[in-house]
Amino acid sequence: MNRQTLGLIISLMLSVINGYSQAPVDSVSVKVVDTIFINNLLQQSKERLSDDPDKAISLAIKAKESAEKIDFLKGKGYALKYIGLAYYTQGKFPETLSYWNESLQIFEKLRDDVGVANLLNNIGGLYADQGDQEKGLEYCLRSLKLSEKIGDTLRIFSALNTIGSIYYDKRTTWDKAVSYLLQALPLSEALDDKRLIGTISANLGEIYLTQNDFIKSKSFYEKSIKALGESPDGSFAYNGIGKIYLKQGDFTQAINYHNKALSIAEKTNSKPHIVRAFQGVANVYVAQSDYTNALIYYNKATAIAEEIKSPLDLKDIYQGMAVAYAKTADYKKAFKYQTLYADVKDTLYNIETDKKLGKLQFEFDLQKKQGEINLLTKDKALQEADLKRQKLVRNAFAAGLGLVFLIALLIFRNYREKVKTNRILDQQKDEIEHLLLNILPAEVAKELQLNGQATPRNFESVSVMFTDFKSFTVIADKMTPQDLVEELNKCFIAFDHIIGKYNLEKIKTIGDAYMCAGGIPSPDNRHAYNMVRASLEIQEYIIENNKRKLEAGLEAWDLRLGLHVGPIVAGVVGKRKYAYDIWGSTVNIASRMESNGEPGRVNISATTYELIKDEFECSYRGKIYAKNVGDIDMYFVEREIAPSSLDNQKVNAFSI
Numbered sequence: 001m002n003r004q005t006l007g008l009i010i011s012l013m014l015s016v017i018n019g020y021s022q023a024p025v026d027s028v029s030v031k032v033v034d035t036i037f038i039n040n041l042l043q044q045s046k047e048r049l050s051d052d053p054d055k056a057i058s059l060a061i062k063a064k065e066s067a068e069k070i071d072f073l074k075g076k077g078y079a080l081k082y083i084g085l086a087y088y089t090q091g092k093f094p095e096t097l098s099y100w101n102e103s104l105q106i107f108e109k110l111r112d113d114v115g116v117a118n119l120l121n122n123i124g125g126l127y128a129d130q131g132d133q134e135k136g137l138e139y140c141l142r143s144l145k146l147s148e149k150i151g152d153t154l155r156i157f158s159a160l161n162t163i164g165s166i167y168y169d170k171r172t173t174w175d176k177a178v179s180y181l182l183q184a185l186p187l188s189e190a191l192d193d194k195r196l197i198g199t200i201s202a203n204l205g206e207i208y209l210t211q212n213d214f215i216k217s218k219s220f221y222e223k224s225i226k227a228l229g230e231s232p233d234g235s236f237a238y239n240g241i242g243k244i245y246l247k248q249g250d251f252t253q254a255i256n257y258h259n260k261a262l263s264i265a266e267k268t269n270s271k272p273h274i275v276r277a278f279q280g281v282a283n284v285y286v287a288q289s290d291y292t293n294a295l296i297y298y299n300k301a302t303a304i305a306e307e308i309k310s311p312l313d314l315k316d317i318y319q320g321m322a323v324a325y326a327k328t329a330d331y332k333k334a335f336k337y338q339t340l341y342a343d344v345k346d347t348l349y350n351i352e353t354d355k356k357l358g359k360l361q362f363e364f365d366l367q368k369k370q371g372e373i374n375l376l377t378k379d380k381a382l383q384e385a386d387l388k389r390q391k392l393v394r395n396a397f398a399a400g401l402g403l404v405f406l407i408a409l410l411i412f413r414n415y416r417e418k419v420k421t422n423r424i425l426d427q428q429k430d431e432i433e434h435l436l437l438n439i440l441p442a443e444v445a446k447e448l449q450l451n452g453q454a455t456p457r458n459f460e461s462v463s464v465m466f467t468d469f470k471s472f473t474v475i476a477d478k479m480t481p482q483d484l485v486e487e488l489n490k491c492f493i494a495f496d497h498i499i500g501k502y503n504l505e506k507i508k509t510i511g512d513a514y515m516c517a518g519g520i521p522s523p524d525n526r527h528a529y530n531m532v533r534a535s536l537e538i539q540e541y542i543i544e545n546n547k548r549k550l551e552a553g554l555e556a557w558d559l560r561l562g563l564h565v566g567p568i569v570a571g572v573v574g575k576r577k578y579a580y581d582i583w584g585s586t587v588n589i590a591s592r593m594e595s596n597g598e599p600g601r602v603n604i605s606a607t608t609y610e611l612i613k614d615e616f617e618c619s620y621r622g623k624i625y626a627k628n629v630g631d632i633d634m635y636f637v638e639r640e641i642a643p644s645s646l647d648n649q650k651v652n653a654f655s656i
């Protein structure tokens with residue numbers, strides 16, 4: 001795995017794509033027109049980062065100077081970050097670090113945790129790229145801690161990914177690399193970025209292959225293939241599975257997978273992957289003692305590897321060719337390639353030495369750069385002091401103090417009006433966002449704000465729960481509208497509190513029916529358990545509430561409750577009045593569980609029972625027929641199994 005490619009470059013890519021999307025729009029003391037102008041400059045700088053970094057630097061410097069004039073700190077922070085990004089693309093790493101550190105100080109001053117986490121990770125990746133893994137790890141761990149504190153999925157993924165890449169550099173820390181990459185993998189899936197999923201999965205497959213854990217290795221390689229398909233990087237995973245089959249002695253499958261990798265690499269003209277596919281096929285022929293065919297493929301691999309100057313690949317190829325020629329008694333060529341193998345090893349050793357020297361040079365350049373910055377800061381302070389003296393002289397001889405005072409008064413009044421207007425706008429914005437969060441899940445609300453629409457999603461496993469009050473129509477006829485709504489509202493508020501405690505999502509209420517779901521919009525492996533616990537608490541609340549009502553001489557409200565687990569489709573419906581809703585047979589079956597339940601009990605389907613039976617005691621109660629599904633077994637949840645009981649079960653099982 002190439003740490004620089006997987007770690008720092010992905011981190012910087014996420015920075016460019018997402019960093020500026022959070023750039024500020026306005027502040028109390030900043031003119032709207034000026035901030036729009038600065039934001040436009042930053043946008044242009046971002047667009048020129050890859051093709052014209054000099055232009056990107058020029059635009060970002062202009063944005064920085066404009067932001068300084070109006071004390072627009074956040075705009076200055078983003079400008080400094082983009083200057084650093086442009087210098088990074090030019091390989092000017094001391095300059096990069098200087099600007100990023102200055103940007104970091106601004107975001108820390110503003111208490112902008114997202115900006116701080118992003119820059120900490122970028123700086124950590126840069127240090128690691130220059131050979132200072134210890135310092136790189138220090139910054140990346142700080143980024144991870146802050147990202148987890150604010151719950152930013154993108155920043156958490158970026159930090160985990162960079163840390164895993166740093167640990168991958170040394171074989172002795174591969175176990176830590178696996179740990180961090182495994183944590184990053186589900187986040188890449190949540191971000192729905194197939195390239196990141198495929199890359200991380202392939203690297204995990206490579207680590208497990210080296211450890212001869214073929215089952216895990218193949219599983220991750222296949223996950224990579226599923227994500228990347230027949231893209232150039234997909235060839236890497238096919239080669240990996242070929243190596244697994246070679247180690248297992250299944251030569252036919254090994255050849256098939258290496259040829260598949262070769263086909264993909266040739267279609268996309270990915271020369272590094274073509275080299276590895278040729279080498280993989282040659283290795284299989286060597287294992288079969290077919291040295292003639294092995295040398296044919298080794299020679300093909302050599303031609304391309306020498307063309308693209310890939311010493312790591314050439315080292316393994318030359319070693320294989322030396323063995324193959326020796327086996328065919330061509331000792332002259334065997335000696336030739338053994339010599340080439342030794343030369344490449346020496347070259348790689350020199351490359352490592354160059355990296356160490358590069359680290360020393362990097363540290364020297366940083367110290368030199370810091371000295372230049374200190375000198376510039378000193379000169380700037382002297383210039384500012386001189387300007388202040390000149391200003392005092394001019395002010396001493398200035399006339400029309402009365403007029404100046406009047407103008408200042410008008411400006412102050414205008415400023416106060418702006419402050420008041422901005423406060424009102426900020427308050428309205430907060431109220432709108434709060435209202436939206438009361439209607440929609442946080443992730444869906446954020447997607448609507450950013451994109452203007454929310455994409456419907458499929459979920460493979462979701463818990464759906466329905467409740468309904470028995471004989472509600474009869475009860476409603478006996479109560480005043482005010483008392484009826486007050487009692488129903490009190491119950492639903494209690495339900496909201498309970499499901500919120502278990503990270504469940506309220507979907508809607510229809511009359512006296514209440515509907516919620518678990519495992520959306522964020523997948524949760526414990527959603528079924530949480531839903532059952534919430535259901536039991538809801539019934540306990542109704543039972544206690546009925547006791548109070550009976551003591552007050554009021555009629556009890558009995559509640560039926562049912563739930564089912566299965567796949568659903570979730571999304572936002574409507575345009576003028578948004579509503580987050582779910583659809584599918586799972587919803588219909590959950591409704592049937594409720595309607596066939598009994599007051600005061602939690603009625604669940606067989607599918608739900610299979611998921612929670614180890615933690616809850618249940619009783620079988622028969623079948624119901626569901627349209628398009630057939631007969632479904634039902635169970636009542638009696639009680640939660642005490643943790644001590646579970647422990648005893650485990651001890652007894654172990655003793656047996």
